[in-house]
Amino acid sequence: xxxxxxxxxxxxxxxxxxxxxxxxxxxxxxxxxxxxxxxxxxxxxxxxxxxxxxxxxxxxxxxxxxxxxxxxxxxxxxxxxxxxxxxxxxxxxxxxxxxxxxxxxxxxxxxxxxxxxxxxxxxxxxxxxxxxxxxxxxxxxxxxxxxxxxxxxxxxxxxxxxxxxxxxxxxxxxxxxxxxxxxxxx
Amino acid sequence: xxxxxxxxxxxxxxxxxxxxxxxxxxxxxxxxxxxxxxxxxxxxxxxxxxxxxxxxxxxxxxxxxxxxxxxxxxxxxxxxxxxxxxxxxxxxxxxxxxxxx
Numbered sequence: 390x391x392x393x394x395x396x397x398x399x400x401x402x403x404x405x406x407x408x409x410x411x412x413x414x415x416x417x418x419x420x421x422x423x424x425x426x427x428x429x430x431x432x433x434x435x436x437x438x439x440x441x442x443x444x445x446x447x448x449x450x451x452x453x454x455x456x457x458x459x460x461x462x463x464x465x466x467x468x469x470x471x472x473x474x475x476x477x478x479x480x481x482x483x484x485x486x487x488x489x490x491x492x493x494x495x496x497x498x499x500x501x502x503x504x505x506x507x508x509x510x511x512x513x514x515x516x517x518x519x520x521x522x523x524x525x526x527x528x529x530x531x532x533x534x535x536x537x538x539x540x541x542x543x544x545x546x547x548x549x550x551x552x553x554x555x556x557x558x559x560x561x562x563x564x565x566x567x568x569x570x571x572x573x574x575x
Numbered sequence: 576x577x578x579x580x581x582x583x584x585x586x587x588x589x590x591x592x593x594x595x596x597x598x599x600x601x602x603x604x605x606x607x608x609x610x611x612x613x614x615x616x617x618x619x620x621x622x623x624x625x626x627x628x629x630x631x632x633x634x635x636x637x638x639x640x641x642x643x644x645x646x647x648x649x650x651x652x653x654x655x656x657x658x659x660x661x662x663x664x665x666x667x668x669x670x671x672x673x674x675x676x
Contacts, residue, residue, distance in 0.1 A: 391576055392576050395580065399580070399584045402584065402618075403584070403588065403591065406587075406588055406591045406592070406611050406614070407591050409595060409608075409611065410591070410598065410599065410607075410608070415601065415603070418604065418607060422610060425611065425614060429618055432581070432584070433618075436621050437625065438624070438625070438635065441638050441639070444642065445617060445638075448642060448646070449645075452646060452649060456603075456607075456649065459603055459653050463601060463602075463603045463656065465600070465601050465666075475600055476600060477599075477600050477668075478598060479598050481597075482593075482594050482597035482598035483594055485593065486590045486591065486593045486594035486597070487590065489586075489589065489590045489593055490586050490590035493586035493589065494583045494586040494587070497579055497582030497583050497585075497586060498579050498583070502579075502627065505626055505629070507630040510630065513635070517632055517635040517636065517639070520631075520633075520635065521632070521636060521639070524632070525636045528636055528640060529636075529639075532639075532640060532643050536643065539650050540650075542651055543650045546651070546654035546657065546658040547657055547658070
């Protein structure tokens with residue numbers, strides 16, 4: 390039963406992953422990618438990783454919902470009105486990708502993987518919680534710092550004009566350098 | 576289901592993502608390829624946790640880190656795309672030559 394479910398989810402993940410780069414609408418590509426993430430979340434559920442499976446599904450569905458907005462913003466060939474090729478250098482990319490798959494899958498099948506060390510703990514989510522609050526706390530501290538940097542960096546990159554553009558490096562340029570001067574014209 | 580099957584699935588997802596990242600013209604579609612590659616990493620980390628060392632939290636923590644990397648990649652990727660488009664009106668990888676040479 391588990392094997393059959395795994396086969397279904399694995400095929401779904403791979404096919405919808407491939408569909409991302411075959412459909413001719415970038416909005417459809419986003420939903421294909423979301424489907425691939427849901428299938429991977431389901432595979433995690435099969436591995437008894439209940440919490441992480443749900444996290445992957447919920448987070449990635451939300452992420453793809455946000456992504457769809459950007460996809461429509463930057464869509465090539467919107468509404469099929471401007472048919473154009475979305476690819477470049479397709480055959481070389483395919484060669485490299487197939488070569489990578491052959492090397493990695495060959496390694497996965499040929500390497501003598503270590504034996505399993507003990508059964509999973511009774512409460513798997515508790516193990517993760519104890520891990521990130523205990524021995525793996527440094528990882529989560531690093532992740533939280535990186536997320537903070539991401540927030541600041543994304544804001545800086547996303548802002549068209551900040552206060553330093555308007556008021557100079559010392560924030561004391563008056564009047565401010567605005568494209569359209571404000572005030573009431575006196 | 577076995578470790579080998581999971582790793583082959585991971586390899587397939589990673590290879591498809593690599594194909595997309597290399598072959599897509601649009602910068603945002605390139606990021607979809609990167610996301611798909613990280614998707615493969617999630618499968619591999621989960622598989623290693625379950626089939627090799629289920630008594631240690633390492634594999635689970637790695638999955639969490641990969642999920643975080645995906646969101647960070649998307650946030651910064653779109654921010655860079657917005658910044659590049661605002662300054663140069665570039666949305667294709669072939670035109671994004673600001674750092675070449």
